[in-house]
Amino acid sequence: xxxxxxxxxxxxxxxxxxxxxxxxxxxxxxxxxxxxxxxxxxxxxxxxxxxxxxxxxxxxxxxxxxxxxxxxxxxxxxxxxxxxxxxxxxxxxxxxxxxxxxxxxxxxxxxxxxxxxxxxxxxxxxxxxxxxxxxxxxxxxxxxxxxxxxxxxxxxxxxxxxxxxxxxxxxxxxxxxxxxxxxxxxxxxxxxxxxxxxxxxxxxxxxxxxxxxxxxxxxxxxxxxxxxxxxxxxxxxxxxxxxxxxxxxxxxxxxxxxxxxxxxxxxxxxxxxxxxxxxxxxxxxxxxxxxxxxxxxxxxxxxxxxxxxxxxxxxxxxxxxxxxxxxxxxxxxxxxxxxxxxx
Ligand SMILES: O=C(O)c1ccc[n+]([C@@H]2O[C@H](COP(=O)([O-])O)[C@@H](O)[C@H]2O)c1
Ligand SMILES: Cc1cc2nc[nH]c2cc1C
Numbered sequence: 001x002x003x004x005x006x007x008x009x010x011x012x013x014x015x016x017x018x019x020x021x022x023x024x025x026x027x028x029x030x031x032x033x034x035x036x037x038x039x040x041x042x043x044x045x046x047x048x049x050x051x052x053x054x055x056x057x058x059x060x061x062x063x064x065x066x067x068x069x070x071x072x073x074x075x076x077x078x079x080x081x082x083x084x085x086x087x088x089x090x091x092x093x094x095x096x097x098x099x100x101x102x103x104x105x106x107x108x109x110x111x112x113x114x115x116x117x118x119x120x121x122x123x124x125x126x127x128x129x130x131x132x133x134x135x136x137x138x139x140x141x142x143x144x145x146x147x148x149x150x151x152x153x154x155x156x157x158x159x160x161x162x163x164x165x166x167x168x169x170x171x172x173x174x175x176x177x178x179x180x181x182x183x184x185x186x187x188x189x190x191x192x193x194x195x196x197x198x199x200x201x202x203x204x205x206x207x208x209x210x211x212x213x214x215x216x217x218x219x220x221x222x223x224x225x226x227x228x229x230x231x232x233x234x235x236x237x238x239x240x241x242x243x244x245x246x247x248x249x250x251x252x253x254x255x256x257x258x259x260x261x262x263x264x265x266x267x268x269x270x271x272x273x274x275x276x277x278x279x280x281x282x283x284x285x286x287x288x289x290x291x292x293x294x295x296x297x298x299x300x301x302x303x304x305x306x307x308x309x310x311x312x313x314x315x316x317x318x319x320x321x322x323x324x325x326x327x328x329x330x331x332x333x334x335x336x337x338x339x340x341x342x343x
Pocket of ligand 1: 069070071072168169172173195197198257260285287290308309311
């Protein structure tokens, strides 16, 4: 469905030479240097740029809330989408702060939403089924969500964007993300379930049991990543997965938020291993499974701020670091041009 080529390494030596010859001790800009290298590789240039940065927040509801796995009622998904439209959520503030264009995508919210220029209606259904007893969605719905996500990114790309952040909103979606993580990585439910919006210890244990039941239901079947998404996913997670894959196919820089967005990235990497080369994991969430998921993918997050909000908030606060990475490549003098002695 997607074609994601391995990054071309032909320019690597030249890019590395350019970074090494900036007026600084070798490697002294640390992670900014690896980010700069990644962006130059993706864009195949020594003059990288970030144009028309976008943030897509995918919202959807989850049938598994019937199992009592979230602290908050399902209605909060719809209410927060209205808050996003009005510009009052954390992600709205951070996107305004950094000049990131913001859209919220209705991937499958269980409630009515108004027409608005900030809201993109891509609803597959009004929430998933409870995946403890049946597949969360049909394979057809899963395919639809992947395709719709890809179309949305294609549209952003046509408007001139080469960098795109992914966030989400959906009461119950840490249960779906943890279930996908457990299925895809062969881990136990207890290793993947966390506090979500703030559950206490016994509630987290209950959540792990709920996930364990779902894993038992699908046990023994050798599932493809797409089948796992249909069995355990949420519409926002599947749509994000399709969107992330399309962004990589278009050689855009893919900015991944916290635990739930990373579960979409994990499934994307299972479908297309080269996907990881296009992704920046912007922060490490406080959700306990997140660091294990990042480790399993062999990646490290940029920031560790004890955040666990979602909405793409970790992407937006990390964005200025990406701007710094690109700026030093473009603007910093070299030892030669500045007449500074190198070691
Ligand atoms: O992004 C994260 O790492 C993250 C960690 C914990 C909670 N969240 C947010 O909280 C909501 C899901 O929490 P829950 O407990 O209802 O599964 C959903 O809207 C997410 O955006 C997000
Ligand atoms: C209030 C609230 C805001 C959120 N933003 C993302 N997930 C959320 C969950 C809740 C409960």
